[in-house]
Amino acid sequence: MTGFVQTQSIDARTAPLAARRSLFRVLFGDVLSTVSTLVILFAVIALAPKLVSWGLLNGIWAGEGTQCTGAGACWAFLRAKYPFILFGIYPPGQYWRPIGLIVIFIGLTLYSLPPKNWKTSTLWAWVIGTVVALALMAGGVLGLEAVPTDSWGGLPVTLILTVLSLGLGFPLAIALALGRQSDLKTVKYICVAVIEGIRGLPLLSLLFIVSILLPLMLPDGLKIDKLLRALVAMTVFSAAYLAEVLRGGLQGLHNGQGEAADALSLSWWSKTRLIILPQAISKVIPPLTNTVVVMVKNTSLVLIVGLYDLLSAGRAALADPAWPAPFAETYGFIALIYFIICFSITRYTHWIERQNLFGVNR
Amino acid sequence: MAFIELNGVNKWYGQYHALRDVTLSVDKGERIVICGPSGSGKSTLIRCINALEGHHQGTISVGGTALTSDIKTVEGVRKSVGMVFQSFNLFPHLTILENCTLAPIHVKKIKKAQAEDLAMSLLERVRIGEQALKYPGQLSGGQQQRVAIARALCMQPDVMLFDEPTSALDAEMVKEVLDIMVDLAGSGMTMLCVTHEMGFARQVADRVVFMDAGQIIEMNTPDAFFRAPQHDRTRQFLSQILH
Ligand SMILES: Nc1ncnc2c1ncn2[C@@H]1O[C@H](COP(=O)(O)OP(=O)(O)OP(=O)(O)O)[C@@H](O)[C@H]1O
Ligand SMILES: [Mg+2]
Numbered sequence: 001m002t003g004f005v006q007t008q009s010i011d012a013r014t015a016p017l018a019a020r021r022s023l024f025r026v027l028f029g030d031v032l033s034t035v036s037t038l039v040i041l042f043a044v045i046a047l048a049p050k051l052v053s054w055g056l057l058n059g060i061w062a063g064e065g066t067q068c069t070g071a072g073a074c075w076a077f078l079r080a081k082y083p084f085i086l087f088g089i090y091p092p093g094q095y096w097r098p099i100g101l102i103v104i105f106i107g108l109t110l111y112s113l114p115p116k117n118w119k120t121s122t123l124w125a126w127v128i129g130t131v132v133a134l135a136l137m138a139g140g141v142l143g144l145e146a147v148p149t150d151s152w153g154g155l156p157v158t159l160i161l162t163v164l165s166l167g168l169g170f171p172l173a174i175a176l177a178l179g180r181q182s183d184l185k186t187v188k189y190i191c192v193a194v195i196e197g198i199r200g201l202p203l204l205s206l207l208f209i210v211s212i213l214l215p216l217m218l219p220d221g222l223k224i225d226k227l228l229r230a231l232v233a234m235t236v237f238s239a240a241y242l243a244e245v246l247r248g249g250l251q252g253l254h255n256g257q258g259e260a261a262d263a264l265s266l267s268w269w270s271k272t273r274l275i276i277l278p279q280a281i282s283k284v285i286p287p288l289t290n291t292v293v294v295m296v297k298n299t300s301l302v303l304i305v306g307l308y309d310l311l312s313a314g315r316a317a318l319a320d321p322a323w324p325a326p327f328a329e330t331y332g333f334i335a336l337i338y339f340i341i342c343f344s345i346t347r348y349t350h351w352i353e354r355q356n357l358f359g360v361n362r
Numbered sequence: 363m364a365f366i367e368l369n370g371v372n373k374w375y376g377q378y379h380a381l382r383d384v385t386l387s388v389d390k391g392e393r394i395v396i397c398g399p400s401g402s403g404k405s406t407l408i409r410c411i412n413a414l415e416g417h418h419q420g421t422i423s424v425g426g427t428a429l430t431s432d433i434k435t436v437e438g439v440r441k442s443v444g445m446v447f448q449s450f451n452l453f454p455h456l457t458i459l460e461n462c463t464l465a466p467i468h469v470k471k472i473k474k475a476q477a478e479d480l481a482m483s484l485l486e487r488v489r490i491g492e493q494a495l496k497y498p499g500q501l502s503g504g505q506q507q508r509v510a511i512a513r514a515l516c517m518q519p520d521v522m523l524f525d526e527p528t529s530a531l532d533a534e535m536v537k538e539v540l541d542i543m544v545d546l547a548g549s550g551m552t553m554l555c556v557t558h559e560m561g562f563a564r565q566v567a568d569r570v571v572f573m574d575a576g577q578i579i580e581m582n583t584p585d586a587f588f589r590a591p592q593h594d595r596t597r598q599f600l601s602q603i604l605h
Contacts, residue, residue: 254449256447256449257451257453259451260445260447260451260452260453262412262414263412263414263447264440264464264513264514264517265438265441265517266469267437267469268433270468274468275453279453279454279455282455358454358455358497358498
């Protein structure tokens with residue numbers, strides 16, 4: 001057959017359903033899957049009875065420290081101490097205030113997740129929300145009893161450090177990333193030096209440096225808050241890391257985008273704000289959220305400069321001599337909170353990657 | 363005085379001499395087609411006119427303003443010069459309508475509603491009005507290039523520069539873009555087009571400029587240019603592209 005002419009047109013048909021892999025195939029489909037399934041199964045079978053008897057059958061669910069004899073989990077401890085772990089030495093009668101802060105931060109975060117809410121008004125909501133939340137914690141206004149930051153602790157401190165270090169670090173990171181690309185050599189090298197200098201230090205030493213150096217640089221008598229000092233260290237730390245992530249996005253941009261903006265006579269700032277940054281940022285959302293996860297966990301290092309974040313509040317709770325110090329239960333509880341936060345962020349990253357931003361399937 | 367004047371323009375990329383003593387003047391309403399082999403400096407020439415590239419020697423003036431490196435001068439000239447790129451360069455994160463209203467709103471400080479009216483009328487003119495709320499990634503190449511033309515026209519420029527606007531398009535879409543350009547030429551727009559579409563040159567150009575090795579080799583009316591090319595290099599080039 002040499003020639004061919006189609007005489008009828010073929011109507012479009014629906015695509016065949018992709019066959020789902022059966023659970024059996026997933027678990028035992030090949031050697032590696034089979035081995036890992038068996039290893040996990042064996043581990044679960046070996047550990048489950050111990051966990052059940054420790055946590056459930058012999059667990060102490062209520063009562064005093066003397067009742068926890070060590071045979072089972074001391075859940076009674078968490079029951080008695082969870083307010084302290086969550087809120088530190090904040091005045092117990094005022095717990096609604098840190099709860100208010102948590103609600104504000106979680107609410108704003110949830111609202112900011114869908115791309116359709118990425119607009120200037122959301123940014124203002126964050127600014128106002130943060131001010132209100134901090135005022136709520138600090139008091140001294142609107143008849144609220146003043147609570148010094150020395151008495152703040154637990155989850156609010158973890159959230160404050162995360163939100164503010166990232167929120168303040170991000171604009172700084174933008175400035176550093178843009179500066180790094182500048183044609184002005186001095187600006188460029190200063191930015192490179194700052195970014196690489198900070199990235200070369202562990203956060204721990206940065207916390208020490210800021211805690212010790214900042215008071216030395218200030219005039220005598222002017223004391224600055226411990227929380228503020230930690231915040232400064234964490235802000236510059238996150239700025240340096242975010243700047244590197246942003247640099248990747250900036251480098252991934254096609255030259256033509258900036259040229260088209262130039263040809264339309266947009267000023268440098270309009271071009272950067274309206275064309276360059278939105279595209280650069282949207283290219284690096286996964287590594288950005290990754291940095292957020294890292295910063296959430298980094299907050300636990302502020303323990304070293306005497307702040308009571310979630311983890312240090314837990315350790316402080318364990319020091320109570322009236323209880324037999326149930327480490328596993330307490331750290332398990334704290335780990336669960338960190339896990340919920342970090343796992344949610346990871347799930348969000350996966351979700352956002354699947355969104356077709358700008359009508360384009362990525 | 364002509365609307366665009368280039369006088370003895372020289373430009374180097376490092377040690378490479380990309381534009382050599384280029385002198386060209388374009389009157390208001392004139393349509394110029396620039397052609398020449400790859401690497402001959404066609405893009406460089408028109409990119410110097412809106413200062414996407416800076417030149418090193420000679421003078422370039424647009425609408426009576428001499429181009430300097432002063433940013434205000436440059437931005438002033440760019441307001442009156444629209445440009446269409448080979449690779450469209452639409453902003454992928456903005457809708458078609460937003461692509462078109464961006465510069466009027468942020469450069470000319472026109473009210474949003476007014477900018478949208480203007481953009482819609484120009485999108486209708488390039489026959490793409492019904493796609494206004496889509497994103498560039500959802501459009502074909504030909505449609506994107508027509509949007510790019512409308513986006514440039516939204517600034518109501520005095521001159522339009524085209525740098526091989528149809529080279530990245532499939533044959534089927536070339537015509538839809540050329541039709542728009544012919545239409546634009548008919549409306550009296552001053553145009554400088556780098557293109558290999560010789561049919562377009564014959565149809566609308568007042569003058570054809572032939573470049574090679576950074577120089578203008580020959581310049582003539584399309585009729586004389588195609589019928590009786592003077593320079594050997596031009597004849598050789600034409601014989602290659604016209605078979
Ligand atoms: N940014 C640059 N840096 C260095 N050399 C460049 C740059 N841009 C262009 N050139 C060189 O200058 C010469 C002219 O380039 P130009 O882009 O103006 O050519 P053209 O005539 O537009 O060619 P084409 O038909 O391939 O687009 C080429 O040799 C090119 O390699
Ligand atoms: Mg070119």
